[in-house]
Amino acid sequence: MIHIDQMTPSDLHDLMNAFGQDVWNLAYILTRRHDLADDIVQDVFLKAYSSIHTFRGHSAIKTWLLSITRNTSINYLRSAFVRKVTLFEWINTKESSPSAEQKVMEYTFSSEIWDTVLKLPIKLREVLILHAKYEMTTKEIAAMLQLSEGTVKSRLFRAHGRMAAYRKESALYE
Template identity: 65%
Template sequence: MEEAYWKYLEHMDSESFRQLMVTYGQDVWNLAFLMTKRHHLADDITQDVFLRAYKAIGTFRGASSIRTWLLSITRNISINYLRTAFVRKVMLTERLSVRETSPSAEKVVLAHALSDEIWEAVLRLPLKLREVLVLHVKYEMTTKEIADALRISEGTVKSRLARARRKMSISWKESAAYE
């Protein structure tokens, strides 16, 4: 569906809702996962994002793209999930109760893949740096779109991008030194 379609929609029918989820569902889930680092939280957040979008489509006026609007909702819901005491307790419990087991053959192969190493380094970045880097690189958003989605200035986006790139470069050099 064209971008202008969403701007004038007051209520969403089932076909529009399905199309919205098919078109942007993976982007929403990926961002939720990259922010929370948990599959089950990404699932819950994605569901919450689309429910909120369904209910609030009448408030979308096209100041940004529908994708930027959805990713902004995703970011806000993800941050709210991370702030809750329950999630903090569950994450702490998971960290304390992890058993040392030998990785499966599949995990060993994946661990050596270049893209996995890059994503592992990205996930180690602080949230503020990780989110701007992911929005810029993976979602190909401009600094203005990122600034709109995160409700920060373009200058802040640029400085966070520069810091994220610098940290990634250092991380990459350090991992290369160990090989």
């Protein structure tokens, strides 16, 4: 059991085992980069470890961690360093062949649904993932993203509409 006023290394290990994959998945979905997702996971758990005393218990710990993950991911995407590194990697990887690990990861994430989800703008993608994958209610999503419930419902509606349009479009080309 984690004590809200303090966290031991054992508690951190338990949190990482319980929620590490969820944190990584959300970080990857938001950034679309494996290396950034790895870095973000480390940052999220370091932040959780150092600021557990700020957890008020108004939501589940998982929701709190996913909120930290979202904010950290957005900060990474906004940083000039990431934009420069992304461009540099894009230029360099065009000339080299992918590693075996990259091929396996691409195969793992190559399902048609995930490809379509990743095409969505981040605002639509994040509400859809939080609702569908993490089974959060619109109220929980609104609290996490600091939006009104109406905005969350609107984004979910638009996300579902875009997904249907993408599926219809891809069916035309088959």
